Amino acid sequence: PSLAIGAVIAGICIVGVFFGVGGLSESSEPLIEKQLLEENTVPTQVTFDTFFENGSPILGNPNAPITLIEFGDYQCHFCNVYYHNTEHEIFEKYVMTGKVNVIFKDYTIIGPDSVVAAHAAHCAGEQGKFWEFHDKLFTTQTALDVESLKLYADELGIEIDAFSTCLEESRHEQTVTEEMAAGRSYGATSTPTLFINGGPVFGAMPLDTFDEIIQEELAIVARQ
Numbered sequence: 001p002s003l004a005i006g007a008v009i010a011g012i013c014i015v016g017v018f019f020g021v022g023g024l025s026e027s028s029e030p031l032i033e034k035q036l037l038e039e040n041t042v043p044t045q046v047t048f049d050t051f052f053e054n055g056s057p058i059l060g061n062p063n064a065p066i067t068l069i070e071f072g073d074y075q076c077h078f079c080n081v082y083y084h085n086t087e088h089e090i091f092e093k094y095v096m097t098g099k100v101n102v103i104f105k106d107y108t109i110i111g112p113d114s115v116v117a118a119h120a121a122h123c124a125g126e127q128g129k130f131w132e133f134h135d136k137l138f139t140t141q142t143a144l145d146v147e148s149l150k151l152y153a154d155e156l157g158i159e160i161d162a163f164s165t166c167l168e169e170s171r172h173e174q175t176v177t178e179e180m181a182a183g184r185s186y187g188a189t190s191t192p193t194l195f196i197n198g199g200p201v202f203g204a205m206p207l208d209t210f211d212e213i214i215q216e217e218l219a220i221v222a223r224q
Helices: 002-022 029-035 046-054 078-096 112-125 130-137 146-155 162-170 173-187 206-223
Strands: 066-072 100-106 193-196 199-202
Touching: 029 112, 066 078, 066 199, 078 130, 078 206, 100 112, 100 173, 112 130, 112 162, 112 173, 130 146, 146 162, 146 193, 193 206, 199 206
Parallel strands: 066 100
Antiparallel strands: 066 193, 193 199
C-alpha cells in the first residue's frame, strides 16, 4: 500500500510540474539568469565612488539627488522587460525632471554575446552614442553577433571603422570585467539588479515599486 501511495503522490507531482512549466511564457534561458549566481554572497559596503567607476556615461543631471544604477545583461529577458515596461517611465518622470540620474553597468552572466555587446556599447560610447546603442541593443535583443552590432552602429551614425577597431582590440575588456566583479561584490544575484542611492532592487519590478523608493529618497533629501 505504501508503494501505491508513493506512486500516486509522484504522479501528482509530475502532472503539477508539467502543467506548471506549460504555463510559463518565458523560455528556460531567463531561469539561468536567476540561478547562475545563487551562491550566498555577503554584499560589500556600497560606495558611490566605486559605482561611478567603469560604468556608462551618466544619463540625466549629474547633480540629481538620486542615482539609479542598473547591473544588466543585454541578453537578459527580465532586463528587456524592465527596459520596455518601466525604464522609460522612470526616465520621463524622474530623469527628465532632474530628480534622478542613471548609470548602466555590465553584468554579463548569460554568455559570450553578452560580453561582446557590452564591449560594443562602450565602443559606441567613445563616439558619444552609448545610450543610443544601449537602447538599440534592447530593442533588437535577438541578434547580438559582431556583424549585427556593426550594422546597429552604422544605423546610429557611428563611424564604423573606429567602432570596428575598438571591438577588435577588445578595448573595454577591463571595464566590463571590473563591472562584473563589482556586481558580484555588491551581492547582485540576478539581472537586472538595481541600486537607488545604494539600496538594492532585485528584478524587473513595476513602476510603483520605484515610485515608492524614489519618493522616500526625495523626502530624505528634502529634510537634510
